[in-house]
Amino acid sequence: MDDDKLLAILESSQEGEERGLGPEERDPAETLGRLSDDALIEYMTNLSQGARKDFTREEYFRDKEIKQRERDEATRAGLGRANAPIFAGCTIYINGYTKPGRLQLHEMIVSYGGKFQHYLLAKKKVTHIVATNLPLKKRLEFRNYRVVRPEWITESIEQQKLLPWQDYALSWDQEQRSLQLKVASAPVSSAVDCKDPNFLKTFFENSRLHHLSNWKADLRSRFLSEGFNKPSPGDALSIFHIDFDCFFATVAALGCESCDINRDPIVVCHGSKSSDIASCNYVARKYGIRNGMWVSRAKSLLPPGVELVSLPYNFKEIEEKSKIFYTVLKEYKIKFDLILPISIDEAVCVVIDHHTPHPIDRDEICRELRSEIWKRTGGCTVSIGCSNTLVLARLNLKIAKPNGYHILTQQQLVENEADWHSYLGKFQIDDLPGIGYSIVSKLRSLRQHLNNLLQLKQYFHNSLPLLQKCVGKKTGSKILMYLHGKDDEESSRMIFEPESFFARKSLSIEINWGIRFDTVQEIDNFIDTCADYLVQKLQEMNKRTSQITLKVLRRCADAPIEPPKYLGCGECDALSHNCRLGIPTSELGVIATELKSTFRLLGCPPKDLRGVSIQFNKLIEVSYDQNENQQRLKLPFQKTLNFDVFDNLPSDVKNDFSKELKRRNIVLTSSPRPKTSYAATYEEKFMEELPTQIRNEVKNDLRINRKITRTKLSELREQNRKKKESIRNVRAHLLGHESLFEPIKFQKESRFKDICRIVMEWFDATLIEGPHEKDLLLFENYLDKLSDSNRVPLILRFSKLISVRLNLKSNQYGQEAGFQEWEQFLLKNVIPKLNKNKHTFQTVRKLDIDFDI
DNA sequence: CATGTGTGGTAGC
DNA sequence: ATCGCTACCACACATG
Incomplete structure (x- = not known):
């Protein structure tokens, strides 16, 4: 089902009015407003059954x-x-x-x-x-x-x-053929141009961070689907934090005959200069090379004569090794009560001490696990930190690395203050989980030479308020807990409430590399691709979303067009905007429309776009609640549809509707009046396809409509009739018809169609030298009038018109000053007006002022 | 004070 | 060349 068909239906409803129906049929809403819901359904049914049959x-x-x-x-x-x-x-x-x-x-x-x-x-x-x-x-x-x-x-x-x-x-076997083509050409062409429809796919296939995130999500969902024993607070625990040593580098080195992981400085990366180092071995680390560093910097750290060995990613092998790793953990002779997945190569295993008949030998567990993993993976080493709190297991792991294990309990550590202090002295502040660059610099701003945990402890001297003032309430108390070797409440959730800790609460993607667009249209296409990717995932999870966020990276005003990193985002401002959908949905059409509309609200010039992120924030499980449709029927805005027109549509069109409803997974209960259900749901679909901004406007109009029809005072009847007419007028505008009431003029024309024509002529004539400033002002003035009289949908149509046209002409005129001026005008002067009249009270007030005369 | 929004920070290699 | 992801929490601030 597409917009044109939707429009066709609604337009035909307009045509019905033009064909001179009697006043009663003309506006069923007037009658409907006074009826109860049950009576209403009855009325609608009669209406549709009694409809004219001669409309072939x-x-x-x-x-x-x-x-x-x-x-x-x-x-x-x-x-x-x-x-x-x-x-x-x-x-x-x-x-x-x-x-x-x-x-x-x-x-x-x-x-x-x-x-x-x-x-x-x-x-x-x-x-x-x-x-x-x-x-x-x-x-x-x-x-x-x-x-x-x-x-x-x-x-x-x-x-x-x-x-x-x-x-x-x-080709009838298009899928197969394109598959063949892809396989054949895959090694040669990787779609590195973001305008290529395959860009997203190739980018993700090669992105380590995408893989890490995806693997993590998979492991978490697998964890939830498998059984585990949940400890109670107060249980004595043995926590083993197990982690591969430089995982990617080890895997890559194992697949490289000619290199020796104990001799050569090895890094895993894509390129040779501004490419990120995903993982480096301990030889490389000896020279100061770190994960995340650029290859060029790593090379500069090596002394003359030492060559850096750059190895490619081997994601497939990495997955294989990880599978073995988790299998070993699962099959270990001592059954772990919890195997908490941290990452593809990292897990926290928990034994509830009283679950085993004899006290466990932690030393033996560490040794056996390490050797078993080494054997089964063909030479990967893991390190293990063991303790009875998460934070100490992690710190012990830090000590254990590389290729070792370390066991110390909180009691052992904290009992003797001198031992505890010397232990704390070994760690950097950002060795604490959840403490990174930013928090460290906040702490340092208070006292410059805070280098290790001991100094941190001594400086804050258990002064919680000072710490909290510096880094925030929660972070402050978290750090203080850590300095006593204890877990804070949030980290403990992983152990004591794993179901909620590992449950997915949102779904998102983000692409901040390779983003270089010229026109809004290209961005729209890209957003479509992203939305498609996400919606597919959403549907696989059998979920729906009711709130989505679009985040955009925009090149900083003073940042160079091309940053140092090849196709990187460079220095950017992040802009984000969220919108609520009203009804949770998993429909691509609704979501993509919303996102594209949101992109316009953010007002980022297409050429300055450097990153895109889409988040589905509020996820709910799809329920096949039988009442859902019943409830939906009670929404007020559905009652103004001309059912007779719908009913007169050719039967195959109606069949299309029902198929479409099926395809979209809209469950229809076995209602005694299916036609009514379809019709009601149908207008709702139309509404849902509109961007929220406009949808709210329309809904509000209809709500007012209903309210007015309920008024019974006879002296107001005439006034109400006028109001309704004007509201219909607004609706007519939504559909692009000329105004029937108080037309707004531009260049002496009042019909929307004619104005469009003028604007297009004007546009085409000024593509090279640019539109005259005074003309632009006049046009903007007209747009403002539209905006003030609540005809935002018309502005949207102008936006679309201009942007479609810009896209059409971009090849030929893209470099012309006029073209660019129009582009700017669209972005800075037209699109922002779509966001006007945001508050409904304004809409109400304006309607009263405009039409109540 | 409760709630929501936009922004920012962190983790994994 | 190069593949700078993504889930989640916490915070500052606005709104009423």
């Missing part, structure tokens, strides 16, 4: 086609400079989801001389069908047609000539 399928479509043709002609006429009529003689139909989207393709086809067919009614007229993939049924249906991929359109325009459609024919 052919009439409906012919009417639509004529209107569409007119619109296309207008668009074409609106082009100042005629584009080459590349698609002259072609009548093109678009099937299903495509990239670029249907609207963009439509625009391209029409502006380059082609005809666009909205419906496949008259198949004979259609010369080409555009699709990216087809369900089996459609394959049969289209088997005698020229079915092409969307690239046929875009590349024909790029090359300014009609390319042979055969080269873009959609």
Whole structure:
């Protein structure tokens, strides 16, 4: 189901009014407002059953086609400079989801001389069908047609000539063929250009941090699905913190015949200069090389004559070794009560002391585990820190590394103050878990030469308030606990409440490398790809989200366009914005629309974008609650749909709806009035597809509508009628019709369509030298009026219009001053207006002022 | 004071 | 060349 069809339905509801229905039918809402919910459903059913039957399928479509043709002609006429009529003689139909989207393709086809067919009614007229993939049924249906991929359109325009459609024919076994192509070309081309649709995939395949995060998530979910014994607070515990020594480097070295991990300085990385070192062995560390350092810096640390050995990642082998590691832990003769996954190569194993008949031999456990892992992995060493608190197990691990183990309990350590102090003296402050660069520098700002934990303890002298003032309330008390060898509440959760600790509460991705875009359209496409990736995961988890956040990295004003790191993000400002969806969803359409709209709110110039992050914040389990739809039916905004029009749609269109509902996993209860359910859900879907900002506006309008229809005082009736008319007027604007009431004029035109045409002519004429400042002011003034009278959706349409056009012209005019001025104008003057009228009370007030006269 | 938002920090190699 | 992820907590501040 696409926007065009949605619009078609709603437009046909408008047409119904134009066809001169009686006042009663014209506005069912007036009657509906006074009825109870049950009576309402009854009423709707009657309404739809009593609807006119003479509205045939052919009439409906012919009417639509004529209107569409007119619109296309207008668009074409609106082009100042005629584009080459590349698609002259072609009548093109678009099937299903495509990239670029249907609207963009439509625009391209029409502006380059082609005809666009909205419906496949008259198949004979259609010369080409555009699709990216087809369900089996459609394959049969289209088997005698020229079915092409969307690239046929875009590349024909790029090359300014009609390319042979055969080269873009959609192979029925598209998936297989593209797979073959990928396999064949994988070693040669890695999509390093973020505009490439495969960029995300190749990037993730090669990103160590992505792998680490993904592995961790997998391990956590596996942990939750397996059994464990939960200790109670107060239980005596033996905690083994087990961790591979320079894991990636060891694995890489094992796969490298010619190198010796005990002799050569080895690093794992992709490149040779600004590439991050994922892991380095202890030989390299001897020279001061560290994980995370750039290769160029590492090289500079080596004395002359010593060569750095750079090895590539071997993610597959890493997974294999890790699998062995966790298997050894699981199969060990002493059953661990908990095997807590920390990372791909790191786990915390817990024995509840009273669960074993005899006191366990911790020394033996450490030795046996280490040798078993070494044997089974073919030469990987792990180190083990053992204690009875998490923090001390971790600190002991630090001492144990590399290739050793260390066992000391809290009692042993803290009993003797002198021993405890000398122990603390061995550690840096950021050796404490959860304490990093930033907190250390906060502490240092209070006292410069804090180097080890002993100094930290002595300086703060158990003065909690001072510490808390410096680093924050929780962090302060956490540090103080650590300085007594105890775990704070938050870290203890891992042991005592593992279910909640390891449960997933959010889902996100983030890409801060290789991001270089020119236009909003390209970014939209990228956001689509990301949203698709995330939604797929969300659906696999059987969850929905009700709040999403978009975070963006924008190049700092004074940062160079290209940072020192190749395709890195460089110095950036992070901007983020979250939006609530009202109803939890896992639908790509809703989510992607919302994200793209949110991106515009953040106001980041496309060329300055350096990073993108998308988060699903509030996750809920999908429930097949039978009542869900019942509740939904009670939402007020659903009651204004003209059901008679819906009911008069051709039956195959209605079938499409129901299929679509099924596809989207909307469960319909066996309602006695399924038509009503479909219809009600249907408008709701339309609403959900709108960005929240606009959705709220519309909802609010409808809410007001309902409120007004409930008013019974007769002296207000006339006033109310006017109000309703004006509200309908707002709705008409949403659909792009001309205003029926108090039209706002621009250049003496008041019809939206005409204004669009003028703006487009103006746009095309000024692409090179740029629009005149005074004209821009006039236009902005018009936009402000739209904004003030609550016609934000119209502004959105202008934004889309301009941005689609910019994209279309970017090849030819991208470098022109005029083009760039328009781009700036769109970003700085048009899009911000979409965010106006944010508060509903304003909307109410404005409606009263504007229309109550 | 309770709640929500945007920002920032940390961990794993 | 190069693959600077991602979940989660804590904080500062705004809002009412």
